[in-house]
Amino acid sequence: SSAPEAAQLPFNSPEEIAKINETLRKNFLTGKTRDLNYRKNQLKQLTYLFIENRQAINEACRKDLGRPTFETEFGETQIMINDCVESIDHLDKWAKTENKWAGLPWATHKITVRKEPKGTVLVLGAWNYPLNVQVGPVIAAIAAGNTYVLKPSEISAHSAKLLAELWPKYMDPDTGRVVNGGIPQSTALLDLRWEHIFYTGNGRVGRIVAEKAAKHLCPVSLELGGKSPVYVDEGANLNIAAHRIVWGKTLNNGQTCIAPDYILCTATIQDQLIAELNKVLEEFFPKSKGGAGKSDSYGRIVNENHFKRISGMITNTKGTITYGGQTDESQKLIEPTVIKITSKEDSLMSDEIFGPVLPILPVRNVDEAINFINSKDQPLALYIFSSSKNAEKILDRTRSGSAVIGETLLQFAISQMPFGGTGPSGYGNYHGEYGFKTFSHERSTLYAPDKGIIGTIVEHIMSKRYPPHQKGAAEY
Ligand code: NAD
Numbered sequence: 001s002s003a004p005e006a007a008q009l010p011f012n013s014p015e016e017i018a019k020i021n022e023t024l025r026k027n028f029l030t031g032k033t034r035d036l037n038y039r040k041n042q043l044k045q046l047t048y049l050f051i052e053n054r055q056a057i058n059e060a061c062r063k064d065l066g067r068p069t070f071e072t073e074f075g076e077t078q079i080m081i082n083d084c085v086e087s088i089d090h091l092d093k094w095a096k097t098e099n100k101w102a103g104l105p106w107a108t109h110k111i112t113v114r115k116e117p118k119g120t121v122l123v124l125g126a127w128n129y130p131l132n133v134q135v136g137p138v139i140a141a142i143a144a145g146n147t148y149v150l151k152p153s154e155i156s157a158h159s160a161k162l163l164a165e166l167w168p169k170y171m172d173p174d175t176g177r178v179v180n181g182g183i184p185q186s187t188a189l190l191d192l193r194w195e196h197i198f199y200t201g202n203g204r205v206g207r208i209v210a211e212k213a214a215k216h217l218c219p220v221s222l223e224l225g226g227k228s229p230v231y232v233d234e235g236a237n238l239n240i241a242a243h244r245i246v247w248g249k250t251l252n253n254g255q256t257c258i259a260p261d262y263i264l265c266t267a268t269i270q271d272q273l274i275a276e277l278n279k280v281l282e283e284f285f286p287k288s289k290g291g292a293g294k295s296d297s298y299g300r301i302v303n304e305n306h307f308k309r310i311s312g313m314i315t316n317t318k319g320t321i322t323y324g325g326q327t328d329e330s331q332k333l334i335e336p337t338v339i340k341i342t343s344k345e346d347s348l349m350s351d352e353i354f355g356p357v358l359p360i361l362p363v364r365n366v367d368e369a370i371n372f373i374n375s376k377d378q379p380l381a382l383y384i385f386s387s388s389k390n391a392e393k394i395l396d397r398t399r400s401g402s403a404v405i406g407e408t409l410l411q412f413a414i415s416q417m418p419f420g421g422t423g424p425s426g427y428g429n430y431h432g433e434y435g436f437k438t439f440s441h442e443r444s445t446l447y448a449p450d451k452g453i454i455g456t457i458v459e460h461i462m463s464k465r466y467p468p469h470q471k472g473a474a475e476y
Pocket of ligand 1: 257380
């Protein structure tokens with residue numbers, strides 16, 4: 001793949017943003033989005049947007065991230081199409097009002113839980129999967145019947161531009177809009193009133209979003225990042241583990257929120273694991289064909305800042321590079337790099353790497369790994385390649401947004417799995433019905449008999465609650 005390119009992105013003005021919010025709030029109240037067929041139709045339109053513009057999407061992601069076509073089709077377009085289709089197929093079931101039985105004392109009352117849209121919502125996305133993490137939450141917002149604004153990341157400007165161009169061609173502008181811009185536009189959006197804000201990105205901005213939302217008592221979902229550990233020991237099939245870890249680390253050039261960040265492995269297998277990782281990297285990006293830099297299956301770092309940040313990590317570590325290590329600023333290329341580190345304090349162990357650099361830290365045993373994981377922030381994901389006994393032990397004694405035994409990344413693609421973090425990796429979740437719930441209000445509804453003979457009987461029985469109170473009236 002080739003180096004990412006810059007793009008000119010037309011930004012919306014604060015006045016336009018305020019007007020859009022006002023229009024969407026007004027249009028929500030018309031009830032248009034409450035109709036399930038309308039929602040299904042919008043999701044169908046969105047499916048066509050993805051199907052009919054595959055090439056343009058591939059091209060935009062290539063320009064934004066120097067990304068191989070397969071990764072865009074696999075990690076964005078196909079997931080979005082599946083998400084839309086799944087939502088259309090299950091919407092009737094998800095949106096169905098639930099009837100509740102509260103026992104004999106309430107037999108004369110009807111109790112329901114209505115699944116209602118919250119209103120007008122805001123989705124702010126990150127650049128690393130410019131469709132997936134931006135349009136994904138919008139799919140859930142539409143399914144739940146909200147009007148919405150999507151603000152794509154200005155860093156993935158080609159994709160943001162493409163979304164702004166395509167959106168009005170497929171989607172109803174009365175109920176959903178794309179707003180483009182940087183921090184001033186995000187700030188203008190966050191100063192307005194919404195009924196939910198769904199933010200994907202880093203924790204620093206996540207805190208700004210939550211603070212701004214608090215002014216309006218607006219609920220927030222924060223999909224953040226962090227350092228997702230991988231634990232490997234002698235219970236693993238090292239060849240399979242190495243394939244899956246390297247794939248998880250190099251997909252989208254390691255710029256994946258749930259990418260395996262670092263490996264904790266028992267000291268006894270460290271050399272063997274490193275040998276397997278080397279073998280896999282050679283298989284994926286053979287040196288005889290020029291290595292990762294010449295491969296069509298290897299992406300690039302999104303921009304200069306991130307390139308410098310990750311290159312700096314390679315320079316500053318006290319560890320030993322066992323694979324890769326080469327960088328080329330002109331192409332924003334960082335070779336897949338494996339680094340054997342010996343200290344828990346190594347510079348590679350503080351911040352999320354978010355690039356194709358894989359540190360390996362030896363531990364004595366599973367208990368030391370558990371203690372290490374627990375000494376850090378709760379990660380977004382935790383990966384385990386070990387015996388089932390150790391895997392259960394780790395699950396029982398650690399915390400993470402999601403946990404995967406024997407694989408990497410696939411939890412994102414399974415819409416029956418709630419996707420989200422815990423602690424500093426975020427709060428709230430989405431995907432499939434979980435996304436529908438995030439953007440819905442469960443409206444508790446009680447129908448009490450207040451007319452006719454039943455109304456009169458119930459009124460008589462329940463009249464004891466009225467003053468003046470009789471002694472013992474509250475006991476039953
Ligand atoms: P980013 O810089 O694109 O920011 C995301 C959004 O925040 C953009 O729309 C941007 O305009 C807005 N923004 C930036 N600064 C702001 C400010 N000061 N005030 C208001 N809005 C502002 O994305 P990023 O944060 O670099 O994304 C990378 C991070 O996102 C990583 O930590 C990664 O792990 C995380 N991430 C998490 C998930 C998930 O699903 N949990 C998915 C993708 C990425």
